Amino acid sequence: MDVQEAVAEGAASAENGEVKRDGKKQFSMGPGDILEGKLIYDGSVHADGRVEGEVRVSGSIDVASGATVKALLEGSNVTVKGQVEGMVTARDKLTLGRNARLSGDIQVRRLQIDDGATLNGHVRMGDFEQQASGQ
């Protein structure tokens, strides 16, 4: 249910979305877009505007600088330039840009935090034994 909703909404605003890059799909949101629900996506997501819920992707997630995200994020590479509230899992690398604001627990393999970023939460680095993939 949720998944369908999210996908549908994404498709509605997907005129700029669905960019293919090296054969990989990219779900691209604009600053006025809103995504609520759960999105599971085989590709990469460029999150902008407002996102609420849960986003799990096989590729990378990048949160634009004006974006407001209240969601669980999971991707191989996660780059945050905007504001994120929620758990973040980066199977490879998490990057927090200089204006990023992240509050929530994070689990990463590699981590880069630029000066100016704000982080509040528990950081776990290393293996992903008991991933929070209860769903």
Next chain:
Amino acid sequence: MSSRRPASRAATPVPVPAEVPTETATVTPSENGAPSAVKNSVVLGPNDRLVGQLYIEGDLRVSGTVDGAIEATGDIEVAGGGKVSGEITAYNRLIVGSGASLIGGDVRIARLTVQDGATFSGRVSMGKHEAAVPAQPPPVTQAVAETAAAEPVAAQPVADDMSTPRASTGWTKRKKGR
């Protein structure tokens, strides 16, 4: 022997504002990187090791091993192959370099930079970390007020340094009213 410094300090009427006599200048004579001479900075080199607690008024740079709690009023930089495990508090910045490792308990800082390749884990809280401390005074003043109410004459010589003026009026009245 070393009575020269106090002499120069006592000679304050001299109108030259050149150098404020601080102990920090003595602590870091060879710190070449310090732009303003007022800042204190402590360096733990690659072969240095610290187990326990450390409080620094100034900056701390670690490329050795620290096992314990460290607190600095300035910046803390874990550089090179530095390894820190324990509680970290930096009133200003924390920098974790690319080869460095920080396995923290609580990490309380104002600004944070983690370079790619660093090992970093712990519970991070940024921003107003000193706000948690002043939550305690009320019970103390209450206790003082209680003793003051019980024996008003004998209460004064007891070591209440700062809280006497506050405690003497407001709190006693409330106590009695209850």
